Every structure is written in structure tokens, then in C-alpha cells.
Amino acid sequence: MRALTALLFVALVAGVVWSFAVAPERGWWMPTSASSVGDDVDRLFHGITALIAVAFVGVVGWLAWLVWRGTRATNERALTNHGNARLEGVWTIVTGAILLTLAIVQLALWNTMQSARASDVKPLARVVAAQFEWRFRYPGVDAVFDTADDFETPYRLVVPVGERVTLELRSKDVIHGFFVPAFRLKQDVLPGSALRTWFEARSIGEYDVVCSQLCGAGHYRMAGKIQVVARADFDAWQSSMQLAWNSNGKEKP
Amino acid sequence: MNERRSLFSRVYSVDHETIGKQYLWTSLAMLVVGGLMALAMRWQLAWPWTEMPVVGSLLFPRTGRVISPDFYTVLFTMHGTIMIFFVIIPLALGAFGNLLVPAMIGAQHMAFPRLNRASYWLTLPAIACLLAGFFVEGGAASAGWTGYAPLATVESAAQGARLGQTLWVVSLTLSGISSLLGAVTYVATIACCRASGMTLMRMPLTIWGVLTAASLQIVALPMLTAGSVLQLADRWLHTGFFTPQNLVIGGVALDATSATGGSPLLWQHLFWFYSHPAVYVMVLPAMGIVSDVLAVHGRKPVFGYKPMVIAMCTICVLGFVVWGHHMFVSGMSPAAGTAFALSTFLIALPSSIKTFNWLATLHGARIRLTTSMLFALGFVALFVVGGLSGLWMAATPVDVYIHDTYVVVAHFHYIVFGGTVFAVFAGIHHWFPRFFGRVLDERLGRIHFVGTFVLSNCVFLMMHQLGLAGMLRRTADPYVYEVFEKLKPINVFITWSAISLAAWQLWFVLNLVLTLRKKRTAPSNPWNACSLEWNEAATEPIVLRGPYEYGAAAGDEDWLAQTRESSSQRVSSSPSK
Numbered sequence: 034m035r036a037l038t039a040l041l042f043v044a045l046v047a048g049v050v051w052s053f054a055v056a057p058e059r060g061w062w063m064p065t066s067a068s069s070v071g072d073d074v075d076r077l078f079h080g081i082t083a084l085i086a087v088a089f090v091g092v093v094g095w096l097a098w099l100v101w102r103g104t105r106a107t108n109e110r111a112l113t114n115h116g117n118a119r120l121e122g123v124w125t126i127v128t129g130a131i132l133l134t135l136a137i138v139q140l141a142l143w144n145t146m147q148s149a150r151a152s153d154v155k156p157l158a159r160v161v162a163a164q165f166e167w168r169f170r171y172p173g174v175d176a177v178f179d180t181a182d183d184f185e186t187p188y189r190l191v192v193p194v195g196e197r198v199t200l201e202l203r204s205k206d207v208i209h210g211f212f213v214p215a216f217r218l219k220q221d222v223l224p225g226s227a228l229r230t231w232f233e234a235r236s237i238g239e240y241d242v243v244c245s246q247l248c249g250a251g252h253y254r255m256a257g258k259i260q261v262v263a264r265a266d267f268d269a270w271q272s273s274m275q276l277a278w279n280s281n282g283k284e285k286p
Numbered sequence: 287m288n289e290r291r292s293l294f295s296r297v298y299s300v301d302h303e304t305i306g307k308q309y310l311w312t313s314l315a316m317l318v319v320g321g322l323m324a325l326a327m328r329w330q331l332a333w334p335w336t337e338m339p340v341v342g343s344l345l346f347p348r349t350g351r352v353i354s355p356d357f358y359t360v361l362f363t364m365h366g367t368i369m370i371f372f373v374i375i376p377l378a379l380g381a382f383g384n385l386l387v388p389a390m391i392g393a394q395h396m397a398f399p400r401l402n403r404a405s406y407w408l409t410l411p412a413i414a415c416l417l418a419g420f421f422v423e424g425g426a427a428s429a430g431w432t433g434y435a436p437l438a439t440v441e442s443a444a445q446g447a448r449l450g451q452t453l454w455v456v457s458l459t460l461s462g463i464s465s466l467l468g469a470v471t472y473v474a475t476i477a478c479c480r481a482s483g484m485t486l487m488r489m490p491l492t493i494w495g496v497l498t499a500a501s502l503q504i505v506a507l508p509m510l511t512a513g514s515v516l517q518l519a520d521r522w523l524h525t526g527f528f529t530p531q532n533l534v535i536g537g538v539a540l541d542a543t544s545a546t547g548g549s550p551l552l553w554q555h556l557f558w559f560y561s562h563p564a565v566y567v568m569v570l571p572a573m574g575i576v577s578d579v580l581a582v583h584g585r586k587p588v589f590g591y592k593p594m595v596i597a598m599c600t601i602c603v604l605g606f607v608v609w610g611h612h613m614f615v616s617g618m619s620p621a622a623g624t625a626f627a628l629s630t631f632l633i634a635l636p637s638s639i640k641t642f643n644w645l646a647t648l649h650g651a652r653i654r655l656t657t658s659m660l661f662a663l664g665f666v667a668l669f670v671v672g673g674l675s676g677l678w679m680a681a682t683p684v685d686v687y688i689h690d691t692y693v694v695v696a697h698f699h700y701i702v703f704g705g706t707v708f709a710v711f712a713g714i715h716h717w718f719p720r721f722f723g724r725v726l727d728e729r730l731g732r733i734h735f736v737g738t739f740v741l742s743n744c745v746f747l748m749m750h751q752l753g754l755a756g757m758l759r760r761t762a763d764p765y766v767y768e769v770f771e772k773l774k775p776i777n778v779f780i781t782w783s784a785i786s787l788a789a790w791q792l793w794f795v796l797n798l799v800l801t802l803r804k805k806r807t808a809p810s811n812p813w814n815a816c817s818l819e820w821n822e823a824a825t826e827p828i829v830l831r832g833p834y835e836y837g838a839a840a841g842d843e844d845w846l847a848q849t850r851e852s853s854s855q856r857v858s859s860s861p862s863k
Contacts, residue, residue, distance in 0.1 A: 114586065116589050
């Protein structure tokens with residue numbers, strides 16, 4: 034039992050290390066970052082992960098060793114040791130300093146990610162969530178919502194690459210979650226509010242939009258896409274959409 | 287202690303041991319119910335929309351033996367609600383609080399025995415209400431155990447938002463009142479009914495765990511109860527506390543039918559103001575139990591008793607100011623997010639201090655690998671996994687990505703299952719002789735431990751990878767997204783592991799049944815433990831020292847009971863020296 038117990042803890046360490054080591058190459062890992070903040074988020078994530086890994090291997094490895102040592106056959110009794118104030122002080126201060134550093138380091142990125150909340154930049158599009166579909170409303174040439182030249186697309190949001198894109202998030206019914214894994218972007222869409230979020234796509238391509246907040250029985254299938262295109266293509270797409278919308282007996286806002 | 291008491295006397299008994307045992311058996315029964323629901327979810331995630339063999343035709347005759355999307359939302363809602371409110375909290379506080387508080391502090395009875403009795407009584411209608419949801423039109427509640435408005439409050443938003451949700455809110459309110467009555471009883475008993483000489487700093491850490499957890503309950507629970515009442519008002523009286531303006535749900539404009547202009551975030555604040563402290567309610571008694579078990583079976587005093595107590599009290603206080611870390615992506619002000627991130631990093635400190643102290647307690651210990659010790663050691667290892675992954679979530683930019691993904695599911699299952707449930711098993715094995723007069727079988731216990739440890743890691747470890755890949759909680763079919771197809775092998779593996787883990791618990795059931803059929807032959811103090819519950823010779827014990835006098839300097843043997851006059855050895859007046 035002695036060897037088995039120590040082995041269980043060693044196996045736990047091995048299992049955890051293995052599962053994280055093989056994950057990236059097998060695709061059991063975050064999708065490649067495709068936004069400007071994505072790389073920063075990943076850097077922070079990897080930093081914390083490295084710290085966690087050291088702490089985890091150290092603590093559980095130590096635990097395995099202590100179990101192995103503590104169960105050896107001996108007639109000696111354990112030490113009647115009630116504690117050590119200096120040791121407590123050391124590990125409290127060291128751990129506290131590490132945690133405080135982490136807490137401060139992550140603040141700047143958080144502020145960057147949330148910077149659309151207070152900005153008065155005109156949103157490129159309005160995300161309108163409803164059970165269980167995404168719709169995207171563009172303000173048209175006048176860049177003002179709810180005017181005659183607005184047009185709407187279901188399912189697919191088209192944005193230009195390499196530009197800061199601000200979105201306005203609205204829900205018609207319950208809370209939804211606007212989650213773009215590749216952009217490391219997630220923001221609940223609150224009914225009754227017009228929250229803002231932003232991203233800057235790094236490369237042209239198509240990315241998943243996933244509803245991340247439970248919104249009912251169809252929550253699992255509330256999917257969408259973001260299509261990132263070059264600026265010229267975006268402009269061309271926008272005017273063609275507008276034209277089609279205007280000629281096809283558009284829905285009035 | 288008569289075995290053959292009438293049902294009447296058991297139901298009305300105000301004896302804390304009887305009540306504690308009733309809590310224990312009720313919660314373990316509910317653990318089975320909640321566990322089976324987890325298996326049903328696992329079935330769906332591994333093989334979505336496929337017929338469930340054997341039980342499928344019995345459970346889902348109307349949907350062609352498959353779980354419907356509606357029923358999937360019911361499953362995780364009820365699994366979470368049952369496990370938290372009717373398994374973990376009543377086990378940690380109801381069962382161990384009743385069994386251990388009076389025994390460990392030398393009180394003859396609880397301060398408020400009738401409140402205590404009422405506390406258990408109320409859990410029964412609470413459970414009945416919750417389960418009744420399955421049999422009403424629309425089915426049971428389905429808005430998640432967090433019951434977010436307006437999905438939960440507007441009847442047309444979901445099937446389960448009809449009568450089922452009302453029953454859920456009533457059940458939560460009843461269970462809240464029940465917990466509150468229990469918590470008041472424990473705190474008052476600890477404050478007023480300690481034996482002579484049992485100073486606060488001579489109390490076993492389990493009692494500190496119960497005291498801090500019960501204090502959290504007293505302060506935080508009224509908030510949830512208030513929130514529940516508001517939710518009921520929204521549902522019954524058509525008030526609009528949580529309903530904003532201009533909603534159109536299921537084709538119906540809400541402004542026409544009820545008051546609006548409320549805030550969905552208000553519910554989240556009220557809910558998490560209780561439900562985050564609830565996490566510590568679940569884990570503080572477990573931390574105490576583990577500290578005691580490590581000392582007794584390691585034959586060594588708890589290292590740093592005073593820092594351990596301070597850490598628990600710090601968790602208790604800081605526990606009130608971290609609820610917002612559940613709401614980083616909710617739309618709450620980013621400034622609030624900053625504050626909650628800071629407090630969340632801070633609360634990691636007392637938990638790490640406790641971990642270091644557990645390791646230091648084991649340093650140079652003479653460990654007896656009893657089942658109880660094995661589960662306590664398992665607790666430490668798994669609590670570390672769950673605690674460390676919490677750092678990802680405290681860092682707001684990282685949390686934005688992993689929020690609502692399976693990383694969160696992995697994280698809290700490591701804390702609640704790997705942590706609290708392991709501590710509960712440690713506690714049951716440790717104190718079984720004291721309360722049932724029989725020692726649980728060690729061989730069956732070890733088999734149970736090894737399988738449970740291995741399989742629980744098989745179930746929960748790879749959930750981290752699922753979450754990092756972006757797989758979300760509460761989705762009935764992740765493979766709607768092509769990218770998640772590659773996660774299927776992991777989900778299948780986890781499902782098989784979960785089925786095995788559940789089946790493996792039969793060793794524990796077998797152990798309970800076989801042991802309870804034996805005669806009461808356990809020695810009065812089988813582990814040679816110092817604390818009062820094993821050494822109550824006198825009706826009014828006089829406590830002479832702290833609860834952890836083990837090891838070389840502790841008397842002629844390697845332990846010195848809290849009540850025993852020491853012979854020649856030096857008496858240590860305080861455990862923190």
C-alpha cells in the first residue's frame with residue numbers, strides 16, 4: 034500500500050504533465066490566436082501555466098515523497114512540532130508577493146480588452162442576439178443605426194482585417210454570450226443594455242462565433258461566423274449588400 | 287443509542303447525533319440521484335442523440351429513448367442544484383456539524399436543539415419540491431443552477447421556466463432557511479456550550495471549519511433568500527426586478543404583460559453574493575476534517591495551528607468580496623472586474639498557506655495509511671489541482687477565454703469532488719467507529735480509495751483540455767461545431783471513466799452494508815486520537831490542552847488526550863507554541 038500510494042501521486046503528476054504536453058499537437062488546445070489581444074492573452078496564459086506547473090509538480094511531488102518517507106518502518110516517533118513562525122512568514126510573504134505581482138501584471142491587458150466600453154467610437158455593426166440566432170446589423174453609409182440605409186445579415190459577420198472593430202451587443206430576449214474563441218473574446222449580451230466590445234483581426238479567414246451563455250434548449254446550436262476580409266473586399270461587400278437590401282423590399286427597422 | 291427506536295421518536299428527536307445521521311443518509315442518497323444525472327449528461331456528450339440502452343425506453347419514452355435538448359438543460363440544472371444544496375452543503379455542515387460540534391467541544395447538546403430539528407425537517411420538503419419539478423407540465427427547472435434571469439423568470443423563455451422553475455425557487459428558499467437554522471445552531475453552540483477549558487484556540491480545526499462556514503451561511507444566505515423572493519415576485523406578481531424593458535420572448539412583448547425596467551445583473555449579484563461564499567461553506571469544513579485526519583493518522587501535531595485558524599478566518603472574510611469573479615464577462619463595470627480580480631488573487635493566499643501547512647504536518651510524520659488517511663492525502667493532491675487552475679480564472683484576460691468552458695467545470699469538480707467529497711469519505715471512515723460503534727472494513731476502504739482516486743482524475747483531468755479547446759458547459763451537442771469533432775475521443779473516455787467511477791462507489795456501499803450488519807465491537811478510541819469526541823469519560827470534561835498532542839514529546843505513548851492529566855511529560859499549554 035505504501036508504494037502504491039506514493040505511486041498514485043507520482044502518476045497524478047505524470048498524468049497531468051502528459052495531458053498538457055500532448056494537448057497542443059493533438060488540437061486539444063486553444064485555437065491559434067487571430068486577434069491583436071489574443072497573443073497577449075496567450076502570453077499571460079502561458080506565464081501563469083508555467084507558474085502553476087512548477088507549483089503543482091513541486092507540491093504533489095513533495096507530497097509523494099512525504100508519504101513515502103512517513104510510512105517507512107521505524108520505531109521512532111514523529112516530532113512533536115507545533116509549527117514555525119519564521120517558516121510561516123516566509124511562505125506567506127513569498128506566495129503573497131507572487132500573487133500580488135500576477136494581480137498587477139494582468140491589469141493592463143484587462144483594461145485594453147475592456148476599452149470599448151467607454152469609447153465613443155461608432156460601432157461597425159450591431160450584434161443582435163435572440164433565441165437561437167445571431168443577426169448582425171450594419172449602419173450603412175451614414176454610420177448611424179436605425180436609419181433607412183441600415184442592412185442586416187443573419188449568421189455571418191463580415192469585418193475588415195487589421196482594423197479595430199467596435200461592436201454593439203444587444204439581445205432581444207434572454208442573456209446570450211458573444212464568444213469568438215480565435216479572438217479570445219467573450220462578452221455576455223445583456224438584454225436591456227447596449228454593451229460594447231472590440232477586436233482587431235490579425236488575418237483573413239473565417240472564425241466561429243459561439244453562444245457562451247445558457248440561453249435555452251437551443252443554446253448548443255446558436256452558432257455564427259465571422260468572416261475577416263481585406264478592406265477593399267469589405268467595402269465592395271458592404272455596397273453590394275446595401276444595394277440588394279434596398280432593392281429587395283427591405284424590412285424596416 | 288437504542289437501535290430499535292420507533293420512527294416517531296426518530297422524526298421528532300432533537301438529539302444532534304440522530305439529526306446528523308439523518309443528514310448523512312439523506313445527502314448520500316441525494317448523491318446517488320445527482321450522480322446518475324451526471325451519467326446521463328455524460329452519455330449525451332459522448333454519443334449525442336443516440337438511444338440510451340436499457341434505461342432509455344423507461345426514462346425517455348416520448349423522445350425516442352434519447353435525451354431531448356430540453357431535458358439536457360434540465361439535467362445539468364438539477365445535477366448542480368442537487369449536488370450543491372442537497373449533497374455537499376448538508377454533508378459538510380448538516381452531517382459533520384451535528385455529529386462533531388457537540389462531541390468535539392464537549393457540549394452535552396446543541397444550543398438550539400429544536401431549531402436544529404427544524405433545519406433537517408425543512409430539507410425534506412425542499413427536496414420534494416425540487417424533484418416534483420420532474421412531474422409537472424414543462425418539466426423541471428432548466429435555467430442552470432444559477433437560475434439567471436430572464437431565462438429563469440419569464441415563463442415563455444424555456445419549458446422549464448414554468449412551474450418547474452417556481453418549484454426550484456421555493457425549494458432553494460426552503461433549503462436556505464434550513465441551512466440558516468442549522469448555521470445559527472452551530473455558531474451558538476460553539477460560542478456558548480464549550481466544555482470547561484475548551485478555549486477557542488484549543489478547538490480542533492474541524493470545528494473552526496464548521497464555525498467559519500456557518501458564519502458565512504448566516505451572513506450570506508439572507509441575500510439569496512431575498513433574491514429568491516424577488517424572483518418569485520417577478521414570476522407570480524409580474525413585478526420586473528430582473529426584467530429589462532423592450533424584451534420580446536417567444537413572440538410576446540413583455541412590456542404588455544408585466545412590469546419591466548429591472549436588471550438581469552441584479553439577480554447575478556444577489557445570487558453570487560451567496561453562492562460564492564457557498565463554495566467556501568463546502569470547502570472549509572472539509573479543510574478542517576482533513577487537518578484533523580492528517581494529524582491523527584500521521585501521529586503528529588497540525589503544523590501551524592494558529593496560521594491555519596487565521597487562514598480559515600481570512601477565507602471567511604475575503605469570501606464575501608470575491609463573488610464578482612463569476613461575472614467578469616457579464617457586462618458588469620470593468621472597474622468592478624479589476625477590484626474582484628485583486629480580491630480573488632488575495633484569497634488564493636490563505637488556501638496556499640493551508641496547503642503548505644498540511645505538507646509540513648506530514649513532514650516527519652509517522653503515517654498510518656488507513657482509508658481515512660488515504661482520502662485525506664487524496665484531498666490535498668486534488669485540492670492543489672483545483673486551486674491552481676483557479677489562478678487562470680482570477681486573471682481576468684485569461685478568464686474571458688475560459689469562462690463558461692469546461693476548464694471551469696474541471697476546476698470546480700476538482701475542488702468539490704476531489705476536495706470535499708474526498709474529505710467526506712475521510713471523515714466517514716475516521717468517525718464511523720465513534721458514531722456507529724464499528725470500524726469500516728479497511729481492505730474494502732482501500733480498494734474504494736484507489737479506484738476513486740484514479741477514476742476521478744480520469745473523469746475530470748481532461749476536461750481542462752476540452753475547455754481550452756473552447757468546448758462550453760451546458761451545450762447538449764458540442765459537435766455542432768466542426769472544430770470540436772476532434773474532442774470526441776476525450777468525451778468518450780470521460781464518459782466511460784464516469785460510469786466506472788459511479789460503479790466503483792459500490793465498494794463503499796458494500797462496506798457500509800457489511801459493517802453495519804456487524805455487532806458494535808469497535809474500541810472507544812481506535813485511532814488513539816487526542817480530541818474530545820473519543821475521550822469523553824466524564825459528563826463534564828475538563829480540557830487541559832490543545833487537540834493535537836502527538837509525537838515524541840506527547841506523553842508515554844505518542845499521544846495525550848485533551849482531558850488527560852499528563853504524567854511526567856511537559857504540558858504544552860497552547861498548541862501554537
